[in-house]
Amino acid sequence: MLLLAAAALAACNATKHLPSGAYxxxxxxxKIEKEPELPKEDQITKLELDKxxxxxxxxxxxxxxxxIWIYSQADTAKNNGWNRFKRRLGAAPVLLDSAQTALSAGGMKIYMDSKGFLDSEVIPTVDTADxxxxxxxxxxxxxxxxxxTIRYDFRDRFVKAIILSDTANTLLHTGNIFDANVLDNERARITNFLKNQGYYNxxxxxxxxxxDSTVGGRRIDLTVLVKQYMAGYDTNGEAVLDNNRIYRIRDINVFPDYNPTVATTDSLYKTRLDTVRYRGLNIIYDTKQHVRSEILRRTISLYPNALYSAQDVKRTYDNIMRLGYYKSASILFTEVADSTQKDNFISFVGTDSTGSDEADYTAEHYLSCEVLCTPALRQSYSVNLEGTTSADYFGVMAKVGYQNRNLLRGVELFEVNVRGGYEFMYAGSKYKSDAxxxxxxxxxxxxxxxTPFRVNRYNHALNPRxxxxxxxxxxxxxxxxxxxxxxxxxxxxGKGRSTFALRPIDLTLVNMRYVQDSFLKNLVNPYLQNSYTSQLIAGLSGSYLYTxxxxxxxxxxxxxxxxxxxxGNLLxxxxxxxxxNKEKDEYYTLLGIRYAQYFRTDLSFVKNFWLGQKSALVYRFFGGFGYAYGNSAALPFERLFYCGGSNSMRGWAARTLGPGIDGRIASDYPSQLGNMRLEMNLEARFPVWGFLHGAVFCDVGNIWFAGQGTTPENQFxxxxxxxxVGLNTGIGARLDFNFFIFRLDWGIQLHDPNVNPGERWVIRNFSLKHTALSFGVGYPF
Structure with missing residues (x-):
């Protein structure tokens, strides 16, 4: 401790070894001067200028x-290993550079000018002391x-009708702020639109x-100039301009097992290639075809003689990567040589904006397409580990998985996971204290x-699995x-950012081998007692994900x-x-087992606010509710909600919070459960040193019985x-190794609703028994 204190005191004097005259x-x-007349959305923020x-x-x-202190301890006259280590471990002091300060102010000025604030100014001031x-x-x-005003000048008149047909989607509007970013975005929008109409180049x-800013009144008149294609140079060195060309796709060559290393280093690679032609695709493989042709045809959205479309190219790339079999893909186009030697003209005949007749033409050429798909490792393994410990509880869960990404040559994903867990309670009975x-x-x-019926249309359009x-x-x-x-x-x-899932067959058989009678009696709550029974769960489920x-x-x-x-509804x-004619207190069974009848739903919303390049504030809301009816008196045990653990209320071990303000039952293995859960989490993430990142978090939430329960204490x-609700805070460490993140969180209870009234703000009498330590792989949400 004394050494640490001495190092901290020495570190405070960071200016001792600075060069003379340096700061x-x-x-x-x-500091930005307030402009009260400007709408909030038009005001430039400090975060924008900080960059x-x-x-x-x-x-x-x-x-x-x-x-800085560690860096200063390195002897500048020596370049041995020990001094190099101190320089790497420490950091060179950042000395004030007035030239860099002026460039920073100039960069801010240029940025504000680009946002339409041409009269902006930035004045830096420097305060020095010690x-x-x-x-x-x-x-x-x-x-x-x-x-x-906004007008167009078409040097390539063939694209005039195409561009003007899409002006309803323009980003430029009279009266908007003259923003250079918006102008660039409009150029990109028009370019993307034309690229989807065959304009490859x-x-x-x-x-x-x-x-034109000479019109006065802080207004700038715009002319959008659409240029012709530069076809080359004449004998005098002058640029030869022509209308932009339209391209169609001729050949589509697919390499489903492309290995760039082998392709560039193996001299016999091309001699081993063979080709299969299938519905417009030339499938080229080395020795053996590992992916069936119909899978590739369904995945690739490109067809011979179709107009080039950047949207179709992107859709093809997304489809390939969504298969889960390929680690990378490239789609390359080259102009077919013979199509450059002769022009195939297409014409437009119509009227211009004045109503006069006009006729325009452009050349149509062909492209050859190569789809290079590089597979990931066909077989892989995974390991996941998480755990929680507190003053009287320890629990660990491990999962080992095997994956095969192309089991039957149809890009089928086969997975096997083995999961094991162990829990131990320190308090209570000397026997039966582990699980x-x-x-x-x-x-x-x-x-x-x-499916039993043909759905090829949806197989192609919605990337289903x-x-x-x-x-x-x-x-x-x-x-x-x-x-x-x-x-x-x-x-x-799914398509784009949304993914849907529907499970029309969802069956679970719960077989209670043994339940201790005294345990059931101590539960008191008949709802929970009913959840510890053998049941058949048969129904359907689904989910929606947007990200x-x-x-x-x-x-x-x-x-x-x-x-x-x-x-249970259909049954x-x-x-x-x-x-x-079933009796009132009887229930139906299937094969001698009572089937469950209920519905259950939950919603999770996560919002990530980036505060810097590596710092973020992350918020999560979770809400869930389930209700039993008909043939069931309670939700099955595994369908009930709980709080606590490494991904929930981190001040509590799993299943030890709630329900409501029910007093906690003395038990070697508390299982606090409910049919409703509300929870909110807030976590600030920030870098500390190298691969070490830190976190400060706060969790609030609980479980209840809503509509079904026995006492006012556990009712919502x-x-x-x-x-x-329970309330905890805490700190965490994340070791970010790029390919995985190891997480360690220490949660500290602030408010515990399940202790006696007047003692619920447990932070007033801090004790380690009101904390929990959890670890896991990846972020909690």
Whole structure:
């Protein structure tokens, strides 16, 4: 401790070893003069201008300048291993550079000009004291310039009718702020539109603007100039211009097992290639075809003699990557040589904007397409580990998986997972204080809809998959022992950011081998007592997922997941028709086992706010509800909700919070369950040092019985539910190794609703028994 304190004191004097006349940069800040007349959405923020600051202060370690101090301990006259290690471990001091400060201010000015604030200004000021410097950038936006009239100048008149037909989607409008980003986006929009109409070589460089700011009144008149294609140079060195060309696809060559290393280094590679022609595709393979032709045809959205479309190319790429078999794909186009030697003209005859007759032409050429698909490892393994520990509880869960991505040459995904868990309670009885769980599951996933009727149209358009799951799980607790077996047949499909799933066959058999009588009596709640029975769960389930995380990797992102399931309704209807005279307290069975009848749904919403390049604030809301009816008096045990653990309320071990404000029952293995759950989580993530990242989090939530329960204490009541929630905070560490993240969280309870009134703010009497330590792989949400 004394050594740490001495190092911290030494680190505080970070300016001791600075060169004469130098200042250590300790802080940057941006101050923007308020423009009350500007709408909020038009005001430039500090975060936007921060990106243009070229010099950033040194990162601090635990509030000290320890990295600078470690760096300064290296002997500049020696370049041995020990001194190099100190330089790598530490960080060179960032010294104030007035030239960099001026460039930063200039960058901010250029940015504000590009946003239409041409009268903006940025003035930097520097405050120095004790050889430390703080830089403040004073920014003023001023009034913006706005777009006046908009006109078009078509040097390539053939594209005139095409572009003008899509002006309803233009981003340019009279009266909008003259924003250079919007102008560039409009160029990109027109370019993308034309690329979907066969204009393969058209680029944003074919579009430019003429801006006239002399009209006054802070208005700028725009002319959108659409240029011709430069076909080459004449004998005098002058550029030869012609209308932009339209392209069609001629040959489509698919390499489904392309290995770029072998293709470039193996001299015999081309001699081993063979070709299969299938419905417009030339499938070229090395020695043996590993993916069936019909799978490739269904995946590739390109066809011979079709107009080139960038949208079809992107759809093809997305389809290939969604198969889950390929790690990369490239789609390359080259102009067919003989199509450049002769022009195939297409013409447009019509009227121009003035009503006069006009006729235009352009050349039509052909492209050869190569689809290069590089498979990932056909077979792989995975390991997942998570656990939670508190003052009187320890639990660990591990899962080992095997995957085969192309089992039957149809890009089928075959998975086998083996899962095992162990839990131990320190308190309570000396006997029966541990528990275990073991399970095995397998699944087959096919890249198409497997149905009794033909659905080829949807197989091509919606990137569907059929998934079959089989699993078996056995759980042995001190007070009960049960087995679960399940079989699921489901479909998933999606387009863009949305994915849907429907499981029309969802069967689970719950066999309670043993339940201790005294355990059932101590439950008191008959709802929970009914959940510990053998049951057959038969019904359907589904889910919806929306996410934009990949497209907004460096910006804010959201993820929305909705799940539902309903069970027993069809069976119950058939039984009521066949056996209408059932006694009031009787229930129906199938093969001697009572079947469950209920519905259950849950919703998860995650929002990610990026605060910097590696810092983020992440928020999650979770809500779930289930209700039993008809042939069931309670939801099955495994369909009830619980709180706590490494991915939920991290101040509690799993299944130890709730329901409501029910007093916690003294038990070696508490299983606090309910048919309703509400939870909110907030987590700040930030870099600490290298691959070490930190987190500060807060969790609030609980479980209840809603509509079904026995006591007011465990019932959900809208008027006072907020008084009956658990609240915890905590800190965490994340070791980011790029290919996986190891997570360690220490949760600290603040408010525990399940202790005596007056003692629920447990933070007032802090104790380790009111904390929980959890670990896992990946982020909690």
């Amino acid at each position: 250590l940069l300790t802080k940057n800040q941006v 243009y600051i070229r010099q950033q202060p040194n990162k601090r370690f635990l509030g000290t300048n320890l990295p 050889r430390k410097a703080q830089v403040t950038y004073h920014a003023r936006q001023g009034e913006p310039f706005r777009i006046g 058209f680029s944003i460089n074919n579009i430019s603007y003429v801006a 275990y769980e073991f399970g095995v599951s397998t699944s087959f996933s096919f890249p198409r809809l497997l 059929t998934r079959i799951d089989l699993s078996y799980n056995t759980q042995k607790r001190p007070y009960y022992h049960r087995d679960l077996a399940s079989a699921v047949w489901g479909y998933s499909w 934009n995380q990949q497209k907004n990797a460096n910006r804010g992102s959201i993820a929305l997941r909705f799940n539902f399931e309903t069970n 119950n209807a058939l039984y009521r028709i066949g056996f209408p 009541q809208l008027r006072n539910f907020y008084k009956r």
